[in-house]
Amino acid sequence: MDISKNQTDKSLDIALAGRLDTTTAPKLEAELKQSIGDNTELNLDFAKLEYISSAGLRVLLAAQKVMNRQGKMVIRNVNDVISEVFEVTGFSDILTIE
Numbered sequence: 001m002d003i004s005k006n007q008t009d010k011s012l013d014i015a016l017a018g019r020l021d022t023t024t025a026p027k028l029e030a031e032l033k034q035s036i037g038d039n040t041e042l043n044l045d046f047a048k049l050e051y052i053s054s055a056g057l058r059v060l061l062a063a064q065k066v067m068n069r070q071g072k073m074v075i076r077n078v079n080d081v082i083s084e085v086f087e088v089t090g091f092s093d094i095l096t097i098e
Helices: 025-035 054-070 080-089
Strands: 002-008 011-020 041-052 072-076
Touching: 002 025, 011 025, 011 054, 025 054, 041 054, 041 080, 054 072
Parallel strands: 011 041, 041 072
Antiparallel strands: 002 011
């Protein structure tokens, strides 16, 4: 999985490409812990994300909890496969997906 990030003022944009699974979830988790800081906005771009596992969902849930306290988190460009995972798991009710 590739992670691209862009920081602007208090807004952090992260684009993911590849697979967010058991192997790659720790990489994203470490990046988020290092980068979220006191940002009030976290934007995740899933345009090039092909797959997400339960390990990836756990990382998103942890990030959402942090951002609920200090701002907002938005996920954009979700493909049909990942959208279905969000629907089946109930994450579509928890996350802000545009």
